[in-house]
Amino acid sequence: MIEIKSLNKKFKNYQALKDINLHIDGGEFVILNGISGSGKTTLLSIIGAIMKPTSGAVEVSGENIVSLSDFHASNYRSTMVGFVTQSFHLFDELSVEDNLFVPLVITNLSDDEVATRIEDAMSVANISHKAQQKTKNLSGGEKQRTVIARALVNKPQIILCDEPTANLDLDNSLKFIEIIKRLKEMKKTIVVATHDPLFSKLSCVDRVINIKEGSLE
Amino acid sequence: MLNKKYIKFLFLLLLTYKKKHLSVFVISTVIVAVLTSTLFISSAIQKDIYITLDGQADFTIQRYKAGKVLNTPESWIDEFLDIDGVSQVQGRIYGMHFYEPAETYFMIVGVDLFDQEVSANLKKLINGIDIDKFLARDNMIIGSDVKKFFDEYQYKGSYSFRPPDRSIKKVYIYDTFPKDSNIVSSDMIIMDKDLARKILGVEDGYVTDIVLEVPNPKEREMVRQKLIISHFNARIIQKKDIKRYYKNLFNYKGGVFLTLYIIVLITFLLILYQRYSLISQNDSKEIALLRSMGWRIDSVIYLKVAENFFVAFGAYLSGVIIAYIYVFFLDAPLLKNIFLGYTNLAHDVSFTPNINNTDLGIIFLVFIIPFLVAIIIPAWQKATIEPTEIMR
Ligand SMILES: Nc1ncnc2c1ncn2[C@@H]1O[C@H](COP(=O)(O)OP(=O)(O)OP(=O)(O)O)[C@@H](O)[C@H]1O
């Protein structure tokens, strides 16, 4: 599903990723484990096509997403990946369901399909009860579940989560894990970047990949 | 791209973030309103003045001595009639009357009501009056400003002039010109020529000045030469000179204003640009967020343009409507004085709508296009860099 080949990322003179080679199967649930500054966000961003690497390739279903035009890269972001960011980037003044509407604006779906997509995503992410609430008035856990719902709304095959539990208490972290389990059952390909020990004990995790100073161990 | 979802989202953003747009909307409205008012006023005035000037004689001849204008001998009229190409030579009686209570001047114009060759302007003004009734006693027709000042000091029905011979001449107010007739007539008093002669103290055998027509434009220069030769102490004023004078005056005033507006507009657009490129963290975040969710660069720019077009177009519409009300319903307090500063009276003038679509179009383009450019450039810059640069 995802094939990363000799990937390098350099910020000015700092080498954030060093010759990464990685294969992730379709439907696999992978933990990307590493301390702060090890390059987790950088790697996820490149897989999610919101950052370009300095060199190397990322092949998704056989296509190198690194060299896509804006048109195709946008299309990839829109339909193939759902990105759950480290901090909760939302339209604060818009309601939960309107935030979920944003990625759907650029699709060709009918009104009914849009409504169904939003319902379903909110239901999976367990946020349906706050549908009309402005996101600025939500708790941290609710904000995060909104971000997850938004990542799911376009039914992507790949889910990328960047430190999903960093800002959550134990209760909310467990809720998140429930959602991830559901996604795993839906056969999504999941990559979670984290250094939260909570994940290492999970039975549904297929593999833990350790990253240190930009290299895989 | 203009699908229903897009429009729905656009209005969702506009309504949700209306406070963000309010200040820009208000400032834009004010700028457009002032700019449009200026254009409305100057085209209304120009139209009125040109209509008035068109009715005026081709040549006006005054006698003067040592830089002072004197009354002109009536004997000149026959001399001028002998010049080739000249027609309709007329002696005019008119002059200023100082109205003491308000410390202002009125213009008294004497008219020979039986003369078929009364100038076109006057003819229009006095059209339809009953000559016999008008001449039955000392009557006058007054402009709206004159009426206002008379009313203020309780001169109802009549007013007593004091001619230079120290007598008292009571003249009845026969009628008032309609306020909208035109700008020049608002401080005018029209009366019989003989009565005007008495009140202004013009001796028999003299007139205030002489006007004449030269119907063929090609002959005008030659006529002018002959007039100069015939009387070295004559001052010759041509209609085209007066027209040029007013034209220059308005071009000058309009130009000063236009320059001011362009400076204001540029400043405003720079602020707008600044706002969108530097200050507005929120907008950058919004763009990065949209991009990370799969919005294409063109979709993002399209959204920003559409969003701001609504603000700009709304401001343009309300600015024009406000200007229309300000100029044509309220008669442009403040601005009017700047534009009409050349006449004596307190400008009790009413503007007749004379809207020039080209002017409105130019304001539209001069305003909306730079407005949108000031937004497109920063939006494009934000949309083309990697979303992660902004979202970190
Ligand atoms: N845009 C950038 N410019 C310069 N350096 C950067 C940039 N982005 C990341 N870095 C550097 O690259 C390294 C890896 O960053 P990254 O954000 O991937 O780490 P991380 O593993 O996600 O850390 P954390 O757990 O704190 O989120 C860090 O040392 C960081 O300072």
Ligand SMILES: [Mg+2]
């Ligand atoms: Mg990180």
